[in-house]
Amino acid sequence: xxxxxxxxxxxxxxxxxxxxxxxxxxxxxxxxxxxxxxxxxxxxxxxxxxxxxxxxxxxxxxxxxxxxxxxxxxxxxxxxxxxxxxxxxxxxxxxxxxxxxxxxxxxxxxxxxxxxxxxxxxxxxxxxxxxxxxxxxxxxxxxxxxxxxxxxxxxxxxxxxxxxxxxxxxxxxxxxxxxxxxxxxxxxxxxxxxxxxxxxxxxxxxxxxxxxxxxxxxxxxxxxxxxxxxxxxxxxxxxxxxxxxxxxxxxxxxxxxxxxxxxxxxxxxxxxxxxxxxxxxxxxxxxxxxxxxxxxxxx
Numbered sequence: 001x002x003x004x005x006x007x008x009x010x011x012x013x014x015x016x017x018x019x020x021x022x023x024x025x026x027x028x029x030x031x032x033x034x035x036x037x038x039x040x041x042x043x044x045x046x047x048x049x050x051x052x053x054x055x056x057x058x059x060x061x062x063x064x065x066x067x068x069x070x071x072x073x074x075x076x077x078x079x080x081x082x083x084x085x086x087x088x089x090x091x092x093x094x095x096x097x098x099x100x101x102x103x104x105x106x107x108x109x110x111x112x113x114x115x116x117x118x119x120x121x122x123x124x125x126x127x128x129x130x131x132x133x134x135x136x137x138x139x140x141x142x143x144x145x146x147x148x149x150x151x152x153x154x155x156x157x158x159x160x161x162x163x164x165x166x167x168x169x170x171x172x173x174x175x176x177x178x179x180x181x182x183x184x185x186x187x188x189x190x191x192x193x194x195x196x197x198x199x200x201x202x203x204x205x206x207x208x209x210x211x212x213x214x215x216x217x218x219x220x221x222x223x224x225x226x227x228x229x230x231x232x233x234x235x236x237x238x239x240x241x242x243x244x245x246x247x248x249x250x251x252x253x254x255x256x257x258x259x260x261x262x263x264x265x266x267x268x269x270x271x272x273x274x275x276x277x278x279x280x281x282x283x284x285x286x287x288x289x290x291x292x293x294x295x296x297x298x299x
Contacts, residue, residue, distance in 0.1 A: 002043070004068075009036035010048055010061065011068040015092065015119070017054025066135055069094060073138065073271040091274060094119040096131035096140035099191065100159060101263065103220035104239045105289035106141065109281040116278065124194035125263060132266055139267035139275060141282075151266045154283060157290030158260035163201055163253040164241050165233035170251055172230075178253055180206055188212040189226050189234030191219075197235040201259045235259060239289060262293045 012022035013033060023030040041048050048061035057065055072091060093116050097106050102122065110118055121131055125143040132140045132148050147153040165173075173186035183206070188198055202210050215232045217223055223234050224241060227250055236250075238258070244250040265282050267275050 002040070003036075004071075006036040006040040006043075007064060007068045009033045010040060011065050013037065013049055013055050014057050014061065014065045017056075019055070062136075070138075070271070073274050090115055090117045092117040092119050093139070093275070093278065094121065094137045096121040096123055096128040096137045096142070098123065098125040098128060098141055098263075099218075099220045100237045100240075101125070101141050104159070104237050105285050106282070108289075109278070109285040112281045112285070113277050124192070125261065126196070127194055129266060132268070138271055139265065139278070142264055142266055143261060144266070145262065145264050148266055150269055152269055152272060154265040154267075154279065155293060156263040156265055156283065156286035158262045158293050160238040160291050161197055161201070161235040161259040161261065162238050162241060162245070162255075163198075163205075163233060163257075163259075164227050164236045164245070164250045165253060166228055166230040167248065167251055169227075169230040169233065170253070173233075174253070178205075180208060180210060183210050183212055186212055187232035188214055189217055189223055189232040190214045191217065191223065197259060197261070201235055201257075204259065205254055205257055260291060260293070263290065 008026065009022060009032075012025050013019055016022050016025060019030045019033045019037075023033045026033070037049055044060065046060050047058050048064065050056045050058060069092065073093075095118060097120055099122055102120065121128075121137055123131065125141065128140045129142040129144040129148055131137040132142075132151060141156070145153065145155070169186075174182050176182065183202065190198060199209070202208070215226060217226055217234075220237070220240065223236055224244070226232060227234055227236060227241075228244065233253060241250055245252060263286070265279065265286070267279060272279075
């Protein structure tokens with residue numbers, strides 16, 4: 001059986017990124033942390049921590065770290081059912097979330113809960129579910145509507161995107177109208193290689209695949225700033241640009257054709273009791289900020 005003081009030291013190093021901060025968190029010396037990691041590595045016969053700035057986990061180290069975090073969640077769930085709850089440090093919840101949800105509504109959900117620490121993994125909504133499948137997070141905001149094995153799935157609504165650009169940009173690139181020829185030449189904004197929103201919208205509006213020149217901007221706020229500066233057009237979440245649209249600083253390329261991206265909250269069932277408050281907060285904030293999902297009519 002593994003020594004949990006050693007496992008706690010490993011988790012603290014990987015959580016904080018350094019032996020010094022791990023020692024402060026556990027109220028011991030850095031040498032004690034180093035000794036515990038060394039004993040654990042000798043016991044298992046593998047390297048668990050790659051020393052550096054910051055320290056990172058090997059594959060086995062990551063698996064052990066996930067185990068420690070899951071045990072902490074299960075213990076927290078057990079404590080909730082005890083007559084007298086023992087004092088313990090706040091539970092850290094590792095959650096995968098897409099950048100635009102984080103920039104528009106997810107922070108409010110985090111702020112309306114108490115007693116938790118959050119460790120957020122940023123990923124595209126079409127890929128965030130993979131973190132759950134690998135067991136690296138306990139919950140995810142995702143575009144996947146089919147429940148992942150061992151998880152409960154809740155519909156959140158749809159995050160509405162508007163194709164936006166500055167008036168000056170439109171006057172330069174779309175002076176003769178929004179056409180395939182103009183779109184193929186006009187610079188476009190893209191978040192990263194996983195970002196398919198611009199391509200999906202063009203397919204929806206023009207019915208064809210186009211490959212315009214690209215500015216790569218992996219930041220939700222940078223997307224808005226770049227559109228305001230006239231660098232390119234892009235799909236921006238409506239909550240981030242609604243004031244700019246009303247003030248005329250940005251214009252919608254096709255006001256009557258937004259792109260609605262349905263989102264879902266998937267959470268590990270085994271720690272559902274611990275996540276109850278967080279799930280309620282997520283559902284509440286999503287209902288206030290997202291648009292209802294339009295269900296396809298039955299055939």
